[in-house]
Amino acid sequence: MSYLFHTEDDRREMLKSIGAESIDEIINAQVPEEVRLKRALDLPPACDELTLTAEMTRLAARNASADSHVCFLGGGAYDHFIPAAVDEIASRGEYYTSYTPYQAEVSQGNLQVMFEYETLVTQLTGLGVSNASLYDGGSAATEAVLMSLAMQKGRKKVITSDVVHPQYRDILVAYLENIDAELVVVPSDENGHSKPIMDAVDDQTACVLIQHPNFVGQLESVAEIAAAAKQSGALTIQVFDPVSLGRLKRPGDMGVDIAIAEGQSLGNPLAYGGPYLGIMACREELVRRLPGRIAGQTTDRRGKRCWVLTLQTREQHIRREKATSNICSNQTLLALRATVHLSLMGPKGLQETADHCIAKTAYAKEVLAQSDRFEIVGDGPSLKEFVVRDQAADVAGLLAHARAHGVLAGIDLNPMCPGGSEASQASIALPSRYENCFLVAVTEKRSRAEIDRWGKVLCEAPAMATV
Amino acid sequence: MSYLFHTEDDRREMLKSIGAESIDEIINAQVPEEVRLKRALDLPPACDELTLTAEMTRLAARNASADSHVCFLGGGAYDHFIPAAVDEIASRGEYYTSYTPYQAEVSQGNLQVMFEYETLVTQLTGLGVSNASLYDGGSAATEAVLMSLAMQKGRKKVITSDVVHPQYRDILVAYLENIDAELVVVPSDENGHSKPIMDAVDDQTACVLIQHPNFVGQLESVAEIAAAAKQSGALTIQVFDPVSLGRLKRPGDMGVDIAIAEGQSLGNPLAYGGPYLGIMACREELVRRLPGRIAGQTTDRRGKRCWVLTLQTREQHIRREKATSNICSNQTLLALRATVHLSLMGPKGLQETADHCIAKTAYAKEVLAQSDRFEIVGDGPSLKEFVVRDQAADVAGLLAHARAHGVLAGIDLNPMCPGGSEASQASIALPSRYENCFLVAVTEKRSRAEIDRWGKVLCEAPAMATV
């Protein structure tokens, strides 16, 4: 049977040692008759590798992928280039078939990678300390908020903006629902900036959560907002884009207390949204409230430098209900990929990537400016993402047309606007100004020819509605 | 620059240690001015990984592959299934980035694999000894002939049949051209069997080279031919198909002296013909004339069992012009793949694979029997390969039609028949009875639906010529 080892002889000898007649005897002695399943599980029959590989290949081919189509989708997940060296390393069994490094002596590989990852994250963010990763960007944002609430006992207010990723806010709502905290979502200004948030901060505010560049691709006045928060005694949490740091100022250099990011863009495949990599860094003073695993340096009994999991007294397996979080896994394999990716990038590679994103995004905006049908929404420059309004008010039709022509042209923002299918409550909606709009991301992977093709497909699409 | 390491500082320090002003100074001191290239090489400009990957992906997509098309091609290379575990192992850097195991202490992995490979080949063939691999099946056949000539000084005649792979004979002709030997190609009988070869064997014959199953998919009377050869003091060389040994008798059990095979079908990708794996096994008495690397077992200074390259006195780096062959590489990585593949197969898996080939081939013959246009050529049962005559005499058009419908339906035999573009001389031609024929291979990978589709495409193809 597939991956089983025991031959009939093995089974016989093993049962003899146990002193049982059959495996059923062992099981039935423990599992009461009344709860036993009396039939076989109703699953598809066992399938061999050849047949299953063929079937799954057909299934995979029925999906439009960033390989089969040209991808301009972003919104928190990006089609950045992944060097082959990243896959080479991450496909080594010693990494992907090992577990949490409970025995440091036989886990120095993973532990050193975690320590290097943490160091890279601090270099990237300009903050003092990083954990070894969390589930994803969205849940990491919420963990940062929970951490802020725990740091600031008595303060119950969490302030964020309506141009922070709607799904990230959705998670926040779900978590805060069950605890004693209040979420305030402050409307952005007409250009999609969150400066108004500054006026909402008060002495009840535990933290301010902003995204920079934000969900609609605009930059925020991070330093100003962080300064205002600090003045009120609140912490500032920034959702950042790792690639943007090839050019933009680092969170730590702008007064941010906790920086979180979706690490997918650092060498991790799109994978329909997961597994992804939650990056979290914070100021050193906050370290004992940091959720998740942390690797630290120490020496062994012979004085050799080595690495271990540390500060475990924050964790659930020791502290149980008093832990900083219930998280006991981390995304080591994805953190490894990010570590290899950043090692290959180096400062120059990261900067070059950001520069290519900037130039190609600017070029894409120009290409679209040639059609009266489209309007670029927002007043600021873009790193790699921007919003386009379809004056023909037929975004769904437009994007379907593009997909039929091999282009994933953008993300329809209508469902996220008030009343939309993904905006079940006001706190997670986008401002209504993004109705009839779509979000476009242009990474360094998009060639001029692809951008031209994207522009052509969009500009030549039939308009079903009129202005 | 791509994979280079030295920074400008490094270069400066290194030159200082050398005592040179520049790299040019070092080079110019050795390479005379008159032969130096005074211009840059005229190659395409350097290309980065992102751009090159995209370009190569487009180039690859322009080829019809056994993935994009349904493949019924054989003729010495087969679309058998390769389990994922084979790729997993072969993609480990410790295997594919190492070299010939000159230092046994740090090459026990490769050496043990070679020893296991050799053992597996002896188990597969029923012969006493195997080398660690040769370039491919075709050149291995010629090496076997050279070995036979060397064993039998004085005998100059090499006898083979016109249903041995035409390309294998082509290689033989090229090699024998330069040495004192005579090649006799005996015509097969009207059903494509090589029994007539028995009458050609005489006391001048060094060896008889047959293929079983042969190029046109027919079985040969191997035991009878080998007995006849033996009686005349000649050696028998059999080209075998590893997968066929799931059911057919092993070469060693039929009196064959040297067995060679193309090992591609044991876990190695089609790869447009290479790199492939030349398998060679022989009776133990012949071992000191065996070409290529051989790994053997010994003990180390502490008495531990271990493996080394052995019998190197046969080889060119010691014997130079007196070596048994000039071959100093071997196809370790492909032999590794075959070793892993056979380990996964086991006796049952190999048998099951042969059984599926047999049943699916029989089914394919039936499917084609439904059309008057086609005739199965040859009287024997097939393991996985058979010849079909197109009574409409339009094989090229037929196969082009099939390819346009996503099916690589067979190999056109016309070019290999007398006067054809691949039959530059009589000794490498197929018998003229295979004019207007194509060769079909059906592996275990072909589903019933694919065979039906193949049959439908062929049967519905327009006939440009008439009977």
Place this chain on the structure above:
Amino acid sequence: QATQLLFELSREGRRAHRLGDLDVPAVDASDLFDSSELAESAPPLPELAEGDVIRHFVGLSTLNMSVDTHFYPLGSCTMKYNPKRNERIASLPGFLNVHPMQDESGLQGLLQLLYELQGMFAEISGLPGVSMQPAAGAHGELTALFVAAAYFREQGSDRNVVLTADSAHGTNPASAQMAGFKTKTVKSNCDGLVDLEDLKAKLDDKTAVFMLTNPNTLGLFDRQIAEINRLVHEAGALIYLDGANMNAILGITRPGDFGADLMHYNPHKTFSGPHGGGGPGAGPICVRDFLTKYLPGPIVTRTENDNATGDEDRYMYHLTRPSEDSIGRVRSFFGNVGVLVRAYIYLRTYGGDGLRHVSEDAVLGANYLLSKVKHFLDVPHGDRCMHEFVASATRLKKEKKLSAMDIAKRILDYGFHAPTVYFPLVVDEAVMVEPTETESKQTLDAFVEALFRITEEGEELIHEAPHSTRISRPDDVTAARRPILKWSDAAGESAS
């Protein structure tokens, strides 16, 4: 040989990744952006060549034990063989390079897979409502408790207490606390099962959920399950099943059939993972009908396709947004799809019958080890178990100063990963062994032999173990007291 850090290998000016020349007009960032927004220089990442990077990380990998290299009987973690076909298939571009915000019409293949997987999870658990969004087991626990909380909220109930077993994983109480519940601990009885009297005493009209692990962390199936089921439900509470130990009962019994109202799976354990050095996992949850509407979404549904041209497009698959009553999201996008795809391939590979054999062989292997180990190590909870068992080194500690930790460290020298030690907390000097179904009898015999030898070895040899690893017994205390959590240039650290 030194194990240098990336940062120590770095040399200014060295490079690996480069992009080509821009094929669109170049833009100077400082023209486009306000100077206050731009960094003065790129982040101070290390500078390496591609060859550096490969040799560094290949080298580090060899310092790990892993399933691919060693027997890994880490109790409660189900370190089974990770099939290579899963890796290959999950890496097909049509699965790997699909964007999470794509339109469902271009995702029919993947959605079909996820739809069928939902059904398989429901069938194996006996619980019809499935959400595959949670990213890990603990995340699934938390999500299930959110669902329970939403349910009680809608009921207008003030139940706010979660009961957990004293043998439970630490995540149970931690998740309960994060979901806003108070926690109380239910004791184990001397058989290692739920102490029914203690359970009865703690069940009241404030009890929201009893979190049960069954088989529990001692590897024992609680034969009082029918009674527990009755007691908890009669008290008006829900039963949550921690699915960490599902590898013991696949096709044998179903949580939905023995009383669980909610549960999570650990596909990275039960459905062959892999574990990825501690992640990623996934934590799909299954719930009873009446709890389905609270699940986070989206969920995959299907409809008949009126324009079908064959079997392939007989159905249309849809991403259905959660209902108004849904708890909302617990992470961004759909879930850990890469992990789920592997679980699907695993389930299709075994099928229903095969899955039962998986559990049977897991149980067989654990009982076989138990039958051997009990001759030289105490096994406090009897000579039968499900897929794992817990021995105790208490006697050895008294007699030979040989602790569970010493055994764990010394077994590394024999080429085996250590069992889990000091968990569950209810067993003193616990040594928790889970062989899984994918180890040969030869391997199990070799492991027992090594374990036995250790109990006979000299104290000093063992207290200084491991001897064969690159490092031995790192100083955890200093690591926590004076944490060094990143490499620092200024620290002038040197490799040793």
Place this chain on the structure above:
Amino acid sequence: QATQLLFELSREGRRAHRLGDLDVPAVDASDLFDSSELAESAPPLPELAEGDVIRHFVGLSTLNMSVDTHFYPLGSCTMKYNPKRNERIASLPGFLNVHPMQDESGLQGLLQLLYELQGMFAEISGLPGVSMQPAAGAHGELTALFVAAAYFREQGSDRNVVLTADSAHGTNPASAQMAGFKTKTVKSNCDGLVDLEDLKAKLDDKTAVFMLTNPNTLGLFDRQIAEINRLVHEAGALIYLDGANMNAILGITRPGDFGADLMHYNPHKTFSGPHGGGGPGAGPICVRDFLTKYLPGPIVTRTENDNATGDEDRYMYHLTRPSEDSIGRVRSFFGNVGVLVRAYIYLRTYGGDGLRHVSEDAVLGANYLLSKVKHFLDVPHGDRCMHEFVASATRLKKEKKLSAMDIAKRILDYGFHAPTVYFPLVVDEAVMVEPTETESKQTLDAFVEALFRITEEGEELIHEAPHSTRISRPDDVTAARRPILKWSDAAGESAS
């Protein structure tokens, strides 16, 4: 821990690979085939589970040193970094799963690549005729000698002697012999270069080919090359260049420009391989115009496509069968395409300028090592070299009984692969070091430091080296005298 053989792990009845149920009518082989043709049972292969197989071969891999894990300064082998992009791209189904008997119309992408690669090989060598069929360097040598033989045959010439240098690779004379030539050896002079007097003495009207390695195996570029060129050609013979050392001269000088009429490449060395544990390689050859018609085929050619729709299909690529004068085939199918695809990617990655930098850095690295090593090891042929150099342990052997082999064995303990030893034959106790361009200065410094330490270490320590490897100094003599070339059940061997 024991390293068991596959055959010792085997247990009857265990299985890994299985096929599904037949979807066509089953056929009983014994009905279809004559019983005399069928085996009584399947071959006695080992029986293993998939988990067995993976752990076995992953484990074995860790017993190898490789470029990905260690500095590998094996002289004459050019163990440079093997780019990972090459592996990824060469594995695209459109390259990997293409059948060798496919029609050229479905192969336009691959044929374009091969066509362009032919052109690049011609440009780098300065020789216009290219055949990519040979499977390895030695195979290329042999093929080139077949070409030379065909040429002289057509000329009606009875030239039947090949001259080889005494410092040449052993394949040179072996190939000459296989191609039907007699061989004579030309001596090296005290500078390590071709002894011109000896060459003159041996050149006569029987000389067919002079086989030259330049730079030679001492790492020296023969500065007499113009004179050699004149002498050989005036004698009516051809010059063959052994391309093993091309890594020293890319873009610096071209064999065609310095007199070679034929040559082979080792793409697995010069163009980044990989080496695959000893293979596969490839051995494309380049020849002068007048030799082109003798090349084995097919060759790729191109024509303008009249129906082109864009840049992509501007040309049609063709497989052109060899001419009537061709020597025929030297292997089946096209050649080692997988290796050639990697070479193409490598060449495209560097481009022309980059390729010259490759050689420059290879030369820089070798000279840097030489500048350090010469202080404690004799380097008989001066203090300048191209991409490699040969030191001699003769003095150490006399003074401290420290042989080249001892150095090679001891350096393994320091975490480096050994240099090539005892080759070339013209240097006593030769230690041949080739660092390649893809090693950092840090690595080169660490290697020199280790080498120096060894010269200072105690005799006994070194004679018993290596100490850190699983085995040490295997008994080669017994291995050859009483060869054990396969595992045998009957032998009752046991792992140790």
